[in-house]
Amino acid sequence: MISIEKTTLYVNVFNQSYNYIPTGEPCEFKIELEPEKAFIFKKLFNQLNTLEFDNMVRAHLPYLPYHLDDENDEIDNRLKKIYALIHEFGDEKVREFVEQLPYFRN
Numbered sequence: 540m541i542s543i544e545k546t547t548l549y550v551n552v553f554n555q556s557y558n559y560i561p562t563g564e565p566c567e568f569k570i571e572l573e574p575e576k577a578f579i580f581k582k583l584f585n586q587l588n589t590l591e592f593d594n595m596v597r598a599h600l601p602y603l604p605y606h607l608d609d610e611n612d613e614i615d616n617r618l619k620k621i622y623a624l625i626h627e628f629g630d631e632k633v634r635e636f637v638e639q640l641p642y643f644r645n
Contacts, residue, residue, distance in 0.1 A: 543573060544573070544574070545573055546559060547559070547570070547571055548569075548570050548571075548580070548628075549561055549566040550568040550569075550580060550625060551568075552568075553565075553567065555584040555587055555588060556584070557577065557580045557581070568633055569633075570625060570630075570633065579624060580621070580624065583617050583620055583621050583624075584621075586617055587614060590610050590614050590617065593610050615642070618642055619642045619643075622642050622643060623643075625637055626643065
């Protein structure tokens with residue numbers, strides 16, 4: 540029987556960071572997943588950071604209304620993916636919390 544080894548990941552969505560060990564920073568979620576899947580968080584956080592920078596640049600252009608900005612929708616999509624992963628790999632308490640979020644209900 541093949542055993543899949545899991546590792547603990549401490550995820551902070553607000554700071555767009557994750558660690559394999561508790562560092563003293565506030566940690567929003569503690570999840571268990573295969574080590575090779577942790578890179579997904581790095582990729583999504585990098586994409587989110589890039590989109591937020593693009594939004595900051597766009598904010599200085601008065602002729603582009605905020606509510607018609609595609610980058611805002613892309614940021615929401617990345618956050619939905621992050622919370623879906625947290626829901627998938629979190630414990631029961633984490634899943635219950637994520638299920639309460641507006642992102643999860645859409």
